[in-house]
Amino acid sequence: MKTTVRGIDHIGITVPDIEQATLFFEKAFGAQVIYCSVEPGSQNIDHTAQQHTLRLFPGTKIRAIRMLCLPSGPGIELFEMHGPEQGHPARASDFGLQHFALYVDDFSQAIAAFTDAGGKMFTEPKPLTFPDEQGEGNAFCYGQTPWGSVVELISWPSPMPYEKKTTLRRWKP
Incomplete structure (x- = not known):
């Protein structure tokens, strides 16, 4: 079967604090910031559209989005979101990534x-x-x-x- 899929472009990770997470990836893995789609505190985001696109829990607000690169492999896109209902990261026994x-x-x-x-x-x-x-x-x-x-x-x-x-x-x- 022929496919147009070439590989993983990036993974997205929701974090509680984008500055802390960026520093962690820089120190732990040598990651570098490529660009910021949404700067912390920016009002340049349509929260309603994001709730629809990402299927966010109603009332969730995206505070910042940042794309990082590692020395090799896919990118890491960090999302700092805050909302009325947020859970803990998945355990290995939970469905999903x-x-x-x-x-x-x-x-x-x-x-x-x-x-x-x-x-x-x-x-x-x-x-x-x-x-x-x-x-x-x-x-x-x-x-x-x-x-x-x-x-x-x-x-x-x-x-x-x-x-x-x-x-x-x-x-x-």
Whole structure:
């Protein structure tokens, strides 16, 4: 089947404080601000249209929107929203997007930057154990941003066994 999909352009993350979140992504992952669609305090946004477009809970106001880039991979679009009914970030057992993963070359350095920026690790790096992912040095660990989003740090320097079964490949920076 032919598709026009080329890959993930960006992920959107709702955060309680866009300045704190921007600083976290800069310190933890070397992200840089590309542009601000809506500056904090700007009145240049149609809240009614945004409620319809994003299916926001009635009364929710977008305070700021900012696009970041990482050294490699999709962009990260931060939304600071405030509304009468906001929940906590999804847990892995909840429906919907549950985490995003970042490829790292050095776990020690990545974890130090993550925790120095205010993140909390759930696990230490451990080997990828699913049969199609195993390989020397292939590992992952999980942590949480200051506002509660789950982040996976992953690295697979060795070829994965699935590569012997198909020509399809996971994206790797």
